Amino acid sequence: MTELTLSQTWNELKAHSKELPHMRELFEQDKLRFDTMSTSACGLFLDYSKNRANNETLSLLFKLAEETKLASKIKAMFDGEVINTTEKRAVLHTALRAKPGQTIVLDGVNIVEEVQQTQAKMATFVTAITSGSWKGYTGKSITDIVSIGIGGSFLGPKIVSQALRPYWNKDLNCHFVGNVDGTSITEKLKLLDAETTLFIMSSKSFGTQETLTNTLSAKDWFMSNGASQKDIAQHFVAVTSNVAKATEFGIDADNIFPMWDWVGGRYSLWSAIGLPIALMIGMDNFRELLDGAHEMDKHFANTPLSENMPVIMGLFSLLYGNFHNAQSHVVLTYDHYLRGLPAYFQQLDMESNGKSVTLDGTQVDFSTGPVIWGGEGTNGQHAYHQLLHQGTALIPADFIMPLKSHNPLGEHHVQLASNCFGQTQALMQGRSYEEALAELEASTLSNDEKSSIAKHKEMQGNKPSNTILMDKLTPGTLGSLIALYEHRTFVQGAIWNINSFDQWGVELGKTLGNDVLARLGAEKDASELDCSSNGLINMFRQQSL
Numbered sequence: 001m002t003e004l005t006l007s008q009t010w011n012e013l014k015a016h017s018k019e020l021p022h023m024r025e026l027f028e029q030d031k032l033r034f035d036t037m038s039t040s041a042c043g044l045f046l047d048y049s050k051n052r053a054n055n056e057t058l059s060l061l062f063k064l065a066e067e068t069k070l071a072s073k074i075k076a077m078f079d080g081e082v083i084n085t086t087e088k089r090a091v092l093h094t095a096l097r098a099k100p101g102q103t104i105v106l107d108g109v110n111i112v113e114e115v116q117q118t119q120a121k122m123a124t125f126v127t128a129i130t131s132g133s134w135k136g137y138t139g140k141s142i143t144d145i146v147s148i149g150i151g152g153s154f155l156g157p158k159i160v161s162q163a164l165r166p167y168w169n170k171d172l173n174c175h176f177v178g179n180v181d182g183t184s185i186t187e188k189l190k191l192l193d194a195e196t197t198l199f200i201m202s203s204k205s206f207g208t209q210e211t212l213t214n215t216l217s218a219k220d221w222f223m224s225n226g227a228s229q230k231d232i233a234q235h236f237v238a239v240t241s242n243v244a245k246a247t248e249f250g251i252d253a254d255n256i257f258p259m260w261d262w263v264g265g266r267y268s269l270w271s272a273i274g275l276p277i278a279l280m281i282g283m284d285n286f287r288e289l290l291d292g293a294h295e296m297d298k299h300f301a302n303t304p305l306s307e308n309m310p311v312i313m314g315l316f317s318l319l320y321g322n323f324h325n326a327q328s329h330v331v332l333t334y335d336h337y338l339r340g341l342p343a344y345f346q347q348l349d350m351e352s353n354g355k356s357v358t359l360d361g362t363q364v365d366f367s368t369g370p371v372i373w374g375g376e377g378t379n380g381q382h383a384y385h386q387l388l389h390q391g392t393a394l395i396p397a398d399f400i401m402p403l404k405s406h407n408p409l410g411e412h413h414v415q416l417a418s419n420c421f422g423q424t425q426a427l428m429q430g431r432s433y434e435e436a437l438a439e440l441e442a443s444t445l446s447n448d449e450k451s452s453i454a455k456h457k458e459m460q461g462n463k464p465s466n467t468i469l470m471d472k473l474t475p476g477t478l479g480s481l482i483a484l485y486e487h488r489t490f491v492q493g494a495i496w497n498i499n500s501f502d503q504w505g506v507e508l509g510k511t512l513g514n515d516v517l518a519r520l521g522a523e524k525d526a527s528e529l530d531c532s533s534n535g536l537i538n539m540f541r542q543q544s545l
């Protein structure tokens, strides 16, 4: 058994979780629950009162956090200790949003200065593109940005750009290509004019198959539109920590924006990987995004655990996974601009905490990261919410909503809010059999039918949710929100004592994919593989079923 599951606090939490009354009762017992179980930080308000918790639950959770040395682990991350032990790397995405003048020293170098230099290079580039002074090969200004990248080099820029659409430069459009499926880039290129298109190749490693292949196809398309080799410098830039490889690939040295190995891919939108965002919303707004995240960093680093928003959220997620058998967690954004956020948090959390051994290699004897999924409200209410209300799985939910809309249109926003709050209420209180029966009282059904239907209309309730509100969706509040989830993910990984910053499972997929590629091309025989893999490879080679 691990030290964690042997600990007294862990076992107290286990016993305590079984004894807690229904949330309805908790609300009846404590009329001030909303006041005491809510908090604000960095432009965000968190209502965590609709959780399966009372004071004792909270104190046990905070005790667990203390005993597992969460505070010193947080400090170790901010201080640049090598907490990604399997890759021997520091984890310093927080340095990307540090303020000019701050000092964070890594291997004798103040990395904040390097970050600031790169931001200055980004600012110059953004001005050149948006002012129209940067010209394409026929002398026209750039109108379209195509960002090519995958994983962390794709989702962050795409989802943040999508979320901040009200701040877009009206003269620019952006497009994102991730998948190696040729359809993805082909369909994008159909819309574009080579003379006015800029490609940003984003790859930390500069070795990811999808990104290299898509960039080569983009280059072929560009050349087939009448451009020549020397024109590439005006239309292709790269963001990478592997500058040598990018130069070798043919990207002009001046067009390479650096990043560093102490930035994990899924934490990289704050680096030059965020260049598409900066182009679309302008550098001032991009800095506001960084500032929002920086505020959350300060909150996370300096606030006592019991008032610390990412700590509270991380502990609740752990509570449900480890003591209530919840295997998934749903993120529901009540804002159309935030519709992509669940996918972003999915990558962030599942790639970070989808692990089975502790830092010293011991097999865990508890659940680690849950499946993260979700979508935008109200759409989900007419689909998968049914399972949230009446299914057999316990699925804790986060509801996220700005109080003000960027598009105040008639009654739309008040209806949106009523749905959001109504859902959290329904999940919490449910509907008892007696209530369902009473609702059927006036109907013409027989008593037998009434009692039978009431069973179907009964809802247990006691389904937990957090509600996160912000005044308005701005670059600053979005920065805080994303950093909140980054740190929430960290909190869980730290308590479980796992490495939240490597991704060996993904690496295996890449290695085997390359091996299969060689066999699909018949360079290598496939007969030594398992019969299923061999059979599938042969079918693909023969191009027939």
Ligand SMILES: O=P(O)(O)OC[C@H]1O[C@H](O)[C@H](O)[C@@H](O)[C@@H]1O
Residues within 6 Å of the ligand: 150, 151, 152, 153, 202, 203, 204, 205, 206, 207, 208, 211, 264, 265, 266, 351, 503, 506, 507
């Ligand atoms: O930026 P790149 O080096 O091309 O990597 C792109 C992606 O590759 C892998 O899939 C990793 O698991 C991701 O974390 C990373 O973001």
